[in-house]
Amino acid sequence: MILVSSVCSFMSIKATRCSHKTPPSLPSTANQVSIKGHNEQQLCPTKFCCCGTGRRHFIEAAAATALLPLDPSTSTATDSMAMLNKVHPPRADWYEELYASVMNTGMKFYEEEIAGYKSHLFGILRGQAEKVLEIGIGTGPNLNYYATDTDVQVFGVDPNKKMEKYAQAAAVAAGLPLSNFKFEQAVGEAIPLSDASMDAVVGTLVLCSVKDVDMTLREVKRVLKPGGIYLFVEHVAAKDGTSLKFWQRVLDPLQQIVSDGCHLTRETGKNISEAGFSGVDLNMAFLSKASLVSPHVYGIARK
Ligand SMILES: C[S@@+](CC[C@H](N)C(=O)[O-])C[C@H]1O[C@@H](n2cnc3c(N)ncnc32)[C@H](O)[C@@H]1O
Structure with a gap:
């Protein structure tokens, strides 16, 4: 993933977007710890190309279908x-x-x-959440875990419009009717949804790439209904003093240049813990095949 996205980023050039062309039980390796009074568990073996106006019309039209709980009287879409x-x-x-x-x-x-981690984590959404937002949905690898009910409505945001067809295919493969799936080209820092409109928000491997982690988490909280949950799986910085941390530090600047803004040394678990959710179940995992991005946090935060 890193190598290829590196190549991609090196080759990327600027273009205009404004063309007129049309917790459940855990895997057995879990060690449980308690942090901040929450039951935390630690796993540590260690274009659609459009102008603003056209886009706004598009979003408002989608909202009119009742799939998107957008309030057209607000400036959410423009923002x-x-x-x-x-x-x-x-x-x-x-x-x-x-x-x-x-x-x-x-x-x-x-x-x-x-x-295994995703299956346990996202399984709790089945039959429990009617409206789910996924930030940085990408090609939709999580849909088969939580979007299998025909009555769930999924709203995916991602700045890369080219992800849409893959995400749609993933939705169909999961058994979700396309009428219940909406992909919107947007970023986590400004989610085009109304306040308190989502039962759940999902995000995997995205807080490494957003420009502003705290702003994105504020947006996640804003769009969640009271009591709504945010499910996350993110790669994070290795422990201080390890050789992995050394290499993450050395390669981080290069990684940001060659992997579309992906950071290797973010302490995303800390951001999530301090984002003001009413409760956070934070877990850690170390993936043996993931090299520089082996250390992960995953879990549930409740608004
Ligand atoms: C490593 S990919 C992960 C995609 C998917 N979530 C997954 O688990 O495979 C990172 C994704 O975040 C998206 N992304 C980058 N910056 C973003 C931002 N500011 N807000 C939301 N998504 C963003 C990218 O376009 C990409 O689809």
Whole structure:
């Protein structure tokens, strides 16, 4: 994943976006610890191309279908587009296509190893959440874990529009009718949804890439209903003093340049713990096949 996205990023060039073309039980390796009074568990063996106006009309039209709980009287959609352009300026079409294609085919080993964690984590959504937002949905590798009910409505946001067809295919493969799936080109820092409109938010391998982790977490909290849950799986910095941390530090600047803004040394678990959720169940895992991105946090935060 890293190597290919590196190549992609090196080759990326600027393009205009404004063209007129049309916790459940855990895997057995879990060691449980308690932090901040919460039951925490630690696993440590160690374009659609459009102008702002067209886009706004598109979003409002979608909202009219009742899939998106957007309030057209607010500036949410406009803010979302402005933030998209600010934190994730347009890439060339071919670059976004290549990156999406690589994400669709290059993550198989990773997905195999993380499957047990995802299965336990996302399984709790089945039959419990009617409206689910996934931030940085990418090619939709999580949909088969939580979007299998025909009455769930899934809203996926991602700045890379080329992810959409893969995410749609993943939705169909999961058994979700496409009428219940909406992909929107947007960023986590400005989610084009109304306050308190989602039962759950899902995010995997995305807080490493967003420009502003805390702003994204504020947005996650904003769109969650009271009592709603945020489910996360994120790669994070290794423990201080380890050789992995040394290499993460050395390679982090290069990683940011070559992997579309992905950071290796973020302490995302800390951000989530301090984001003001009413409760956080935070777990750690170390994936043996994931090399530089082996250390992970995963869990549930409740609004
Ligand atoms: C490593 S991929 C992970 C995709 C998917 N969540 C998965 O688990 O395979 C990172 C994703 O985050 C998206 N992304 C990058 N910046 C973002 C932002 N500011 N807000 C939301 N998503 C973003 C990328 O386009 C990409 O789809």
